Amino acid sequence: MYKSIEELNETVRTHRRNHKLSATELEVLDVLARYSCKDIGRSFLAKSTIAELIGKSRRTIVRVCNRLELLGIIRQSTRMRQTGDRRQTSNLVEIQRAVEQPAATPCHTDVAHQESPSINPKNNNTKETAPATAGALKRSIYEPLYNALKPYFNDDDMYNVYGILLRAKASVDRDVRIEDHSDDYIDVLKAVVFAYKQGRVRSIYGCLYGAWNKVTAEISRRIKRANGVSDIPVYDWLAQ
Known part of the structure; x- marks a missing residue:
């Protein structure tokens, strides 16, 4: 190194x-x-x-x-x-090697102004309302994702962040399973939280929504290519 x-x-x-x-x-x-x-x-x-x-x-x-x-x-x-x-x-x-910090850049998305997304625990892909307790929340979230969220968010914040993930994913491709692509979603989580801590984004919720939208679109395209389906252009949610 x-x-x-x-x-x-x-x-x-x-x-x-x-x-x-x-x-x-x-x-x-x-x-x-x-x-x-x-x-x-x-x-x-x-x-x-x-x-x-x-x-x-x-x-x-x-x-x-x-x-x-x-x-x-x-x-x-x-x-x-x-x-x-x-x-x-x-x-x-x-x-890790120290890197020069980039200038502050905002994430543009309407979710930046929403306080609390809704979640529904009926399945892992399309939840609309949140579990009532921390134990229920833990049981409803795929374990690697829960473990990635836990060090950085309290229960209320985890409630919000998990809801944003589910809404962002469902708005692009409901068939994408978080369990099958947890590394992609966790990498985005860490990158956005890091940027937020450095003051490079104005709204962590807004940036997470936009970034998870984009990574879901990328995952969806990979799945289509792997299944021999022609690549269909996907709207770039971060370009709003």
């Missing part, structure tokens, strides 16, 4: 300049950098170990790492150990 420790250190300094990080977030970033010298830019420190090093709880470290990942500062993944035991995993954290 990096040619030298100095290159890594410069990246960390750039991240510190680019983002308004809390004292704890700065501590965690510094620890990750210090323990990323053997394999430059990559650390296998457990969350509990980081917690001990800076005197915080493991829960706090998990939350901080999720925020650092949201900001594009680190990337987290879980690796299986060489023993082959599925219970034996290691935590890999990679410090």
